[in-house]
Amino acid sequence: MPLPLWKRANSFVSCSGQSTEAGGLIIGKFRGPHIEVTDITEPFTSDIRSRFSFVRKDPEHARHAAYRWKASDKTETFLGEWHTHPETVPHPSSIDLKSWRKLITANQRNMFFIILGTEGHWGGLGIATKIGIRAKQALLVSGNSDQLSTDMLSINHKNL
Ligand SMILES: [Zn+2]
Numbered sequence: 001m002p003l004p005l006w007k008r009a010n011s012f013v014s015c016s017g018q019s020t021e022a023g024g025l026i027i028g029k030f031r032g033p034h035i036e037v038t039d040i041t042e043p044f045t046s047d048i049r050s051r052f053s054f055v056r057k058d059p060e061h062a063r064h065a066a067y068r069w070k071a072s073d074k075t076e077t078f079l080g081e082w083h084t085h086p087e088t089v090p091h092p093s094s095i096d097l098k099s100w101r102k103l104i105t106a107n108q109r110n111m112f113f114i115i116l117g118t119e120g121h122w123g124g125l126g127i128a129t130k131i132g133i134r135a136k137q138a139l140l141v142s143g144n145s146d147q148l149s150t151d152m153l154s155i156n157h158k159n160l
Contacts, residue, residue: 005040012042013084013116021054023047023083025061026112027068029075035112038076039068053095054083080112080126089120104128 012022024041043049044058065078081103083096092100092115104111104126115122 002037005037008042009040009082009084009114009116013118019086020049020051021084021086022049023054023056023081025056025065025078026080026082026114027065027076028079029072029077035079037079038072039064040082041065051086056081078107080114082114082116084116087117090115090117090122092122092124100126 009024022043024043026037027039027041028035028037030036041061041064043054044060046058046060048055048057062078068076069078081100085091092113096113096115100111100113105128107128109128111126111128113122113124113126
């Protein structure tokens with residue numbers, strides 16, 4: 001993920017007790033075995049945000065993804081979702097896993113998921129196969145954002 005986009009997503013992570021979770025879509029393209037993240041969406045007004053959950057409800061996310069699809073001559077697509085957690089090193093909740101499975105089932109393809117914590121991050125790939133859907137943790141990163149941006153780019157989606 002390019003650093004400016006990564007910083008935009010990270011700006012929603014906060015340790016303060018007042019803050020609520022944030023999230024959005026990950027948009028990008030497949031380049032051979034790699035993915036290139038080209039854009040993300042940020043929370044819109046109709047999303048439901050609380051301290052411990054983020055529900056992407058605003059139709060503006062899908063509208064933006066459709067816009068990027070058209071503007072890029074059908075190369076940039078909806079790759080997955082990101083959201084923040086009020087944890088140092090985040091892990092997916094059972095609600096996260098459930099909603100991701102739903103998303104993979106609806107889209108019938110692999111999708112990427114990133115959770116941003118205050119000190120570490122979680123990145124995973126949900127895999128759609130003919131026999132069913134399984135979510136698999138592709139990498140667990142705790143470290144600075146430069147490290148993660150490199151790691152995310154080197155995910156080989158064909159080998160997972
Ligand atoms: Zn979550």
